[in-house]
Amino acid sequence: MIRTRLGYGLAGLGALLVLMEAVPRLGLVDERFLPPASRILSALAGQLATDELWIALGETMRGWAVGLALAFCAAVVTGVLIGIVPGLRALTSSTIEFLRPIPSVALVPLATLLFGPSLGSTLLLVVYASFWQVLIQVLYGVAAVDSVASDTARSYGLSAWSRVRHLVWPTALPYVMTGLRLAAAVAFILAVTAELVIGSPGLGAEIQVAQSSGAVPAVYALIVVAGLVGIGVNAAVRLLERRVLAWHPAVRAEVAA
Amino acid sequence: MLEISSLNKVYESPGRRVEAIGSITFDVGAGELVCVVGPSGCGKTTLLRCVAGLLPASGGEVRLDGVPVTGPPPRMAVVFQEYGRSLFPWMTVRQNVELPLKEKRVPAGRRRELVDDSLRAVGLSDDADAHPWQLSGGMQQRVAIARAVAYEPQVLLMDEPFAAVDAQTRADLEDLILRLWRELEVTTLFVTHDIDEAVYLGQRVVVLSSSPTTIMEDLKIDLPPERDQLTTRSLPRFGELRGHVYRQIQAARGER
C-alpha cells in the first residue's frame, strides 16, 4: 500500500523532472534563466557536498520548527477557547480579520527593530504568519462539531475540559491537520523569506547571495532543496495523520484499500 | 419529580414556522416509568429535548425536583433517536460507554465492571474494542443503550431506543430497562412507536396528538407491576389497553 503510493509519487516527480528538462531544452524559455533539470541537479549535488548548505539548512529548520511549534500551540489554544467560550468569537472576529491580512514582510522593520538579523526576527515572522493559518482551521473545525454528539456530551454532564478533549478536539482534528500542513509550509516559506529579506543566516540568505551573484543554477538548486523539504514535511504530517485520524472516514478508506 | 407545565415549542427559521408542541402539561413522579407515543412528527423528540434541557422551550416550563430546567441536569442519561450520530466515532465501543463514567469519577474497578455488565446485557461483549462505524445499525443503538445503562442515571430519557433491533433483542432490552428501572428506581421517560411496548413497559402511557401537539390521553396502565414477556402480554387487560391506545393514535392521526 505504502509502496504503491510511493511509486505513484515518484512517477509524479519523474514527470515534473522530465518537464523541467524539456522546457529549457526545447527553447521555450532561455536556458540561461531557467537551466534544465539536469544542470540544476548537478548544481544541487555540488551544493550537497558542502557543509555550508547543511549548516544553512539546519539554521532554517531550527527557525521553522521552533516557530511552527509556537504558532501551532498558540493557535490551537486560542482557537479552541474562542470556539467554545460563548461571546468570545464575536469579540475577537473583527480584530482577527484585521490582523490576518497584514503581511509578515510588512513586519520586517518591526522585526529588525526588535531582534535584528537573528533567530528572533525569523521567529516573529514565522509565528505571525503561520498562527493565522492554524487558527482559522481550528475555528472552522470547532464549528463542525455534530449537534447530536454535542447534545450527548452535554446531557451526560461532560465538563468543559472533557468536551474539548473528547468531542471538540477530535472533531476539529481533520481541520487542524490541514492547518498543520498549511502552516508547516507557510512557516518554512517565512523562515526562508525572513532570511532572504533580513539576512539572518540560513537557506534564504544562501539564496539571496546566489541571486545577487547571478548564479542561476545555484539559485534553482537551493529552490529544489526548499521543495524537497516541503515534500518531506508533508510526508511526515501524512504519517501522523494516519495515526491520529485512523477513525476518520477519509483515512479509513485509504487504509482499507 | 418531573413537572412539565404548558410546554410550548415553535421552530422558527426563515420561511418556515412549525409549532411542534402546542401545549403539554403532565408530571412524572419520582421513580415512575412513563411511555410517550404519538404519530410520527408530532413532537416527541422535541418534548424529550426540552425535558433534557437541550432545547429552550418557547413557552411554559419544565421543572425537575422543583427546579426549572435550563440546561442538562446532572445524573441524567439520554438515548437519542439519532443513535449513530450520538456515538463518538473516534472512540471504541468501550470508550464510548466508559466516558460518562470517567466524568462521574467512578473508580476504575467499578467502571470496568459497569461497562462490562452493560455491554454484556446488550449482547456486545465481543465488540467492545470495535469502533461504532464497524457495527451494524442495531449494534450501534445497543451501544447507546449500554452507555445509558452503565451510567446508572436518576433520570433516563429514551427516544425510540429499540427501533433498529430485532424482535427478540427488543424483548431482552425491554426487560433490561425494566430491571434497571426497578433496581435503581430511575425516573424514566420512554418514547416509542410500538404500542405493545408502551403498554408493556409503562406505568402510564401518554398519547400525543399530531401537531400542534397536545396530550390526547394520559393513560394509567393497570397491569400488575411484575411484568413478563409471555404472561403480561397475554393478559386480556393488556389487549384492551393496547387496543385503546391504538384507537387513540389513529384518532390523533385522523385529526389532521
Next chain:
Amino acid sequence: MLEISSLNKVYESPGRRVEAIGSITFDVGAGELVCVVGPSGCGKTTLLRCVAGLLPASGGEVRLDGVPVTGPPPRMAVVFQEYGRSLFPWMTVRQNVELPLKEKRVPAGRRRELVDDSLRAVGLSDDADAHPWQLSGGMQQRVAIARAVAYEPQVLLMDEPFAAVDAQTRADLEDLILRLWRELEVTTLFVTHDIDEAVYLGQRVVVLSSSPTTIMEDLKIDLPPERDQLTTRSLPRFGELRGHVYRQIQAARGER
C-alpha cells in the same frame, strides 16, 4: 432475476476480522417481493449492500438478469438503514426526491407529478420545502421512502425502512409498497425486524442465522396474494407463519 450464490463477506481491518456473511444462496424472481429477517448484526445490511453493488463480496457472486453485479445497476432504488445520512442536507425535501428523477431525465412535468404523488403518499406534502434536518426522524425516513418510490425502480432494496415511524403510518407505508410492487412489478428485497411485517408483505421470507450468517430458512408465504391490513393479519395461517418465523429467529439467536 436476482441470483445470490454462495455470497461471503468478511470485513477486515487492523485488529478486527468479522465474517459478516458466511455463505448465502438464494434467488429472487422477477417481480417477486422477498423479505429478509434475522437477528441484529447478522449481516442483513451487508447482504443488501452486496446486492446493490456497493460493497465487493469476499466470495461468491450476485447476478442481476444473469449479469454479475459489480457496481450499482441502473433502475435500482435503495432505502438505507441510515436514512438520516442518506438525505442531502443542503437540499429541500422536494429536491432530494427530485434529484434521481432529473438524473433519469424524466421530463419536468412528469417529474413534478411523481414527486408530488410520492410525497403525498408518505404524508409529507406540507413539508416539501423543508430541509431534512428540520424534520423528525420518522419524517426523514419517509422522505427516503418517497425518493425510492418516485424513482419507479425495477429493483427495490429496503433496509428497515419503517423503523422510525409509528404503527399507523407503518401500516399505510406497507400498503404503499405493496401497491407500488403490484403496479410496477418491482422486484423487491425488504429487510425488516418486524416479523408480522415480513409475513404480511413477503411472498417469501428469508430467515438469516446470526453470524457467520447462513440461511436458516427460506419460507414461502402461502397467503392469498391480495393483502389487507385487517383481514390478512387475522387469518389463522398468518398467525402460524408468524409463530414459525419467530421460533426460527429465536433459534438463530440461540445458536450464538
Next chain:
Amino acid sequence: MRVVRLLALPALLVLVWWAVSGSSFYLPSPAAVGRAFAETWFSERLADDVLPSVGRLLAGYALAGVLGVGLGVPIGLSRRLRATLEPVLEFFRAIPPPVLVPLIMLLAGIDTPMKVLVIVSGCVWPILLNTVEGVRALDEVLADTCRMYGVRGPSRMRSFVLPGAGPQIMTGLRQALSIGIILMVISEMFASSSGLGFTIVLFQRQFQIAEMWSGILLLGLLGLGLSALFRRVERRVLSWYYGSGAARA
C-alpha cells in the same frame, strides 16, 4: 451591543499601541499614523494605487478559487491521482513566493498577469488542500446514495461533491482571502511602479514610517472589509450547514 462587542478589543489594542508608541522611530503614535492615513490615502493614490491592486487581488483570488477547487475535487476523489500529484504539489507549495517570482516573470512577463499569478501561486494552496480534504471526507452513505440513483458526472459535482465539501472549501477560501492580500503586497515588490503594496514597501524604504503604518492599517481594513463580504456570501452558501446544527458558528 453588537457594535460594542465588535469594537471593544480593537479599542483596547489601540490603547496599548498608544501607550507603547513614541519610544522609537519605528513605532509612531496612533495619531501620527491617523494623520498620515488621511493625507496618504484620501488622495489620487486611492485610484492610482489602491484600486488597481484590489482589482488584481480579486482577479487572482477568483482564479485561485477556480483552480483550487477545480484541481482539488479530482485529487480528492481519486486516490491514485492524489498519490501521484501530492509530492509535486508539495514541492511547489514549499517554495517561497519571493523566490518563485523570478520564474513566474520568465513565463508571464512583468505586468499585471505576473502579479495576478503571484497572488494565485499563494492563494491556491489553502483552497486546494481544504478542497482535497473536504472531498475525501464526504459522507459515505451519501456517496452510496448517489451511486444507487445514478447521480453522476456534473450533477454529482453540483448536488453532492461541492456542497458536501462546502464547509471545508469555504474554510480554504477564507484562508486564501488574507493570503491574497499578503501576496498582493509581495507581487508588487517586483517589477512595479505603483500599487498599494509597492507604496507601502516604498514608504518603508524611504523611512516614512507613519505612512508605512498607515498602509498596513489600510491592508488590515481591506482584509476586514473583504472578510465581512465573504461572511455574507458564506452564510448564504452554507445556510444549510449553519442551520442544520451540523455546525454551530
Next chain:
Amino acid sequence: APNPDSGVTKVNAGVIAIVDTAPIHLGKAKGFFTEQKIDLTITPVQGGAAAVSGAVSGQFQFAFANTTSLLTAKQQGLDVKVVANGVSSTGEQGKDFSAVLVEPDSPIKTAKDLAGRKISVNQLKNIGDTTVRASVRNAGGDPTGIEFVELPFPDAPAALQGGRVDAIWVVEPFVSQAISQGARPVAWNFADAAANLTVAMYFTTGRTDPELTKRFTAAMRKSLEYADAHPDEVREVLKTYTKIAPDVIAKIYLPKWPVEVNKESVQTIADLAVADGVLKEKIDVSALVP
C-alpha cells in the same frame, strides 16, 4: 561593548554581499580590524533600508548603504552619520561597474534615446533612477517621460531579453554577464552623474561610541586603500562571500575604492534627487558627511 580584559570590541556590521563591499571583507581577512582591536562580524543584509533600520535599532554598530538611501534617511530625521567611504564609480565611460543596457538590436543607440522608454531599476526613487535621468539629461534627452519599473538586478537580464522592458540598469556582475550574452551598454550612469561619484558609504548612528568609530574608520580606510591597490586580491575575496562564477569574477569591472568621500558628488546627487522628486527638499550634505 569593549571587553575590559583584552580591550577588543565586538562589532557587528550590516553589509550587503556584493562586489562593492569587497574591502571590508578583505580588510577583515587581512586583520586590519583586529589591529584596531575590533572583533568584526559581517552580517549580510538585503539592502540599504534593512541596513539603516538595523543600525538605528542598534543591531549594527556600522553598516553600508548607498548615497541616496542615506540622504533619505537623514531627511526623515534618522540619526545617521557617515564614517567612511563605501564605493565609488570609476568615472570612466565603458569601464564602470554600473551601466544601462539594451538588447543588441534595440533602436536605442545612445542615452538620449532612452527618453520615454521603460527602464528597470532595482529600487525606485533611489540612486538608479536619479543617475539614469542624469545620463539622459547630459546626452540632451528629456528624462521626464521615462517609465521606471522595479526589477531586482538578477531578474533584469531575463526581462530585457524577453522584451518586457526597453532597457535595464544593472551593476556588476550582471553588467559583464549581460554584455557577454550580447546586451549592449548605452549609458554609464554613475560615470555620467558626477565625476568620481561616491555611490555608497559606511555609516553609524549617534549611539556608537565616538572612540570606536574612530578605530573603525581607521580600519576601513586602510581596507579601502588596500582593496583599491590590489584588484587581484579583491577578485579572490569575492569567491569567499559571493557565489559569482569564477570565470565571471575574472572579467568584471571593479569599482574604485578611494579613501575619501567625494562630498561634491554627494551634493550633486542630493540636488538631482530633489529635482527628480526623490527627496522632498534640499539637504546639506555636511550634516551627513562630517
